[in-house]
Amino acid sequence: MNWQEEDKKYVWHPFTQAKTEKQPLVITHAIDATLIAEDGKTYLDCNSSWWVNVHGHGNEHIADALQDQFHQIDHTIFAGVTHPKAIELAKRVSEKLPNNLNKVFFSDNGSTAVEVALKMSIQYWHNRNEKKQRILAIEGAYHGDTFGAMSVGERGYFNTPFEPYFFHVDFLPFPMESNEDEVLKNAEKLLETKEFSTLILEPLVQGSAGMKMYSVHFLNKLVKLAKLHETIVIFDEVMTAWGRTGKLFAFEHSSVEPDIICLSKGLTGGILPLGLTVAKQWIYDGFLSDEKSKALLHGHSFTGNPMACAAACASMDIFAQEETWDKIHAISKNNLEFSKQISSHKSVAESRSLGTILAIELNTSKNERYFSGIRDVAYNYFLENGLLIRPLGNIIFINPPYCLTNEEQKRIFAVIVSFLNQLNEY
Numbered sequence: 001m002n003w004q005e006e007d008k009k010y011v012w013h014p015f016t017q018a019k020t021e022k023q024p025l026v027i028t029h030a031i032d033a034t035l036i037a038e039d040g041k042t043y044l045d046c047n048s049s050w051w052v053n054v055h056g057h058g059n060e061h062i063a064d065a066l067q068d069q070f071h072q073i074d075h076t077i078f079a080g081v082t083h084p085k086a087i088e089l090a091k092r093v094s095e096k097l098p099n100n101l102n103k104v105f106f107s108d109n110g111s112t113a114v115e116v117a118l119k120m121s122i123q124y125w126h127n128r129n130e131k132k133q134r135i136l137a138i139e140g141a142y143h144g145d146t147f148g149a150m151s152v153g154e155r156g157y158f159n160t161p162f163e164p165y166f167f168h169v170d171f172l173p174f175p176m177e178s179n180e181d182e183v184l185k186n187a188e189k190l191l192e193t194k195e196f197s198t199l200i201l202e203p204l205v206q207g208s209a210g211m212k213m214y215s216v217h218f219l220n221k222l223v224k225l226a227k228l229h230e231t232i233v234i235f236d237e238v239m240t241a242w243g244r245t246g247k248l249f250a251f252e253h254s255s256v257e258p259d260i261i262c263l264s265k266g267l268t269g270g271i272l273p274l275g276l277t278v279a280k281q282w283i284y285d286g287f288l289s290d291e292k293s294k295a296l297l298h299g300h301s302f303t304g305n306p307m308a309c310a311a312a313c314a315s316m317d318i319f320a321q322e323e324t325w326d327k328i329h330a331i332s333k334n335n336l337e338f339s340k341q342i343s344s345h346k347s348v349a350e351s352r353s354l355g356t357i358l359a360i361e362l363n364t365s366k367n368e369r370y371f372s373g374i375r376d377v378a379y380n381y382f383l384e385n386g387l388l389i390r391p392l393g394n395i396i397f398i399n400p401p402y403c404l405t406n407e408e409q410k411r412i413f414a415v416i417v418s419f420l421n422q423l424n425e426y
């Protein structure tokens with residue numbers, strides 16, 4: 001079978017200009033941190049298969065859990081029905097979150113987890129007849145590709161055709177060391193109007209913006225301001241949760257907590273799609289009424305899918321093992337050291353790391369950012385050298401599965417260095 005030919009005939013790929021992009025790589029097998037192509041060539045899965053695969057491929061513990069679950073119950077409607085795995089998962093996730101963050105709504109992915117969070121927040125104020133109709137977000141944000149998620153995300157190259165259909169959102173400039181205080185002042189002015197229902201942000205790291213990082217100080221201050229002015233705070237931890245930043249949740253680096261948190265990606269170990277939106281008890285209570293219309297009238301066919309819940313519970317078993325955290329800490333330490341070492345390289349504009357995320361921003365002569373020509377050059381170089389790294393424009397980054405060995409991580413660093421060394425002007 002010529003898979004590429006068949007693919008071209010029948011498949012429409014995400015984020016892909018099919019006219020100009022080369023044929024996709026055909027991956028037929030995967031084990032641990034390695035992807036295996038149809039021709040037998042191997043690639044290290046440096047971005048965890050779109051940032052989801054936290055424990056590596058083919059994890060036996062997750063496989064056993066899926067097998068067991070399949071023989072118990074594969075799927076059921078989740079309105080008017082419940083099942084033990086969803087209850088177990090909801091209980092285990094809320095026990096890992098701060099007190100009172102304990103009402104778990106199930107959906108299918110990161111975007112839907114965000115949609116649900118927005119709807120919870122908007123409807124909470126609506127149910128109370130309070131006219132809080134403004135939403136605050138941060139420039140550069142990415143919260144997903146559904147309309148609500150796009151509305152609270154960065155406007156521009158990805159979503160121009162849809163912009164007339166977005167709802168109004170106020171955006172704060174991205175907080176950098178040089179403007180943090182000014183952004184906070186700006187935020188205070190907006191929030192003290194008490195018109196804001198919602199503040200939504202990716203805590204500490206904006207993923208799709210290019211793994212852009214900001215300070216714990218800013219996060220603490222902004223969230224405190226929002227809470228002072230009765231604004232519901234949503235943390236979109238779709239990318240940052242499950243050990244990515246070196247802690248189970250990114251907000252654990254700070255002294256603040258969200259009112260609603262969105263989880264997905266690594267939640268199931270990256271094996272099956274699942275989204276969770278976890279809200280505080282008082283938000284849930286705001287939907288209790290004798291009027292049915294005050295309920296959260298939202299759901300998906302696969303809400304609470306037992307197979308996905310089983311994978312997520314099995315993934316949480318793995319997070320309960322000390323060995324997993326030893327691996328996370330080892331990857332984080334190596335990242336930090338490499339980030340410092342590479343920061344002075346002539347081809348590097350900036351390098352940064354937080355936990356298992358390492359990002360290297362390349363110097364480019366043109367101000368092209370996402371559509372930088374260097375992106376394709378880097379992508380192809382890494383493929384030729386056995387790494388699957390999908391740069392975000394001129395930013396190359398790794399966020400690997402935690403089963404990555406020390407030797408594999410060193411190999412990734414060596415290929416990155418050789419790439420930087422042979423770079424000319426772009």
Ligand SMILES: Cc1ncc(COP(=O)(O)O)c(C=O)c1O
Nearest residue numbers: 109110111142143144207238239
């Ligand atoms: C922070 C954040 N939120 C939401 C999403 C959307 O998740 P999904 O692609 O599963 O819809 C992403 C995806 O990259 C993300 O990084």
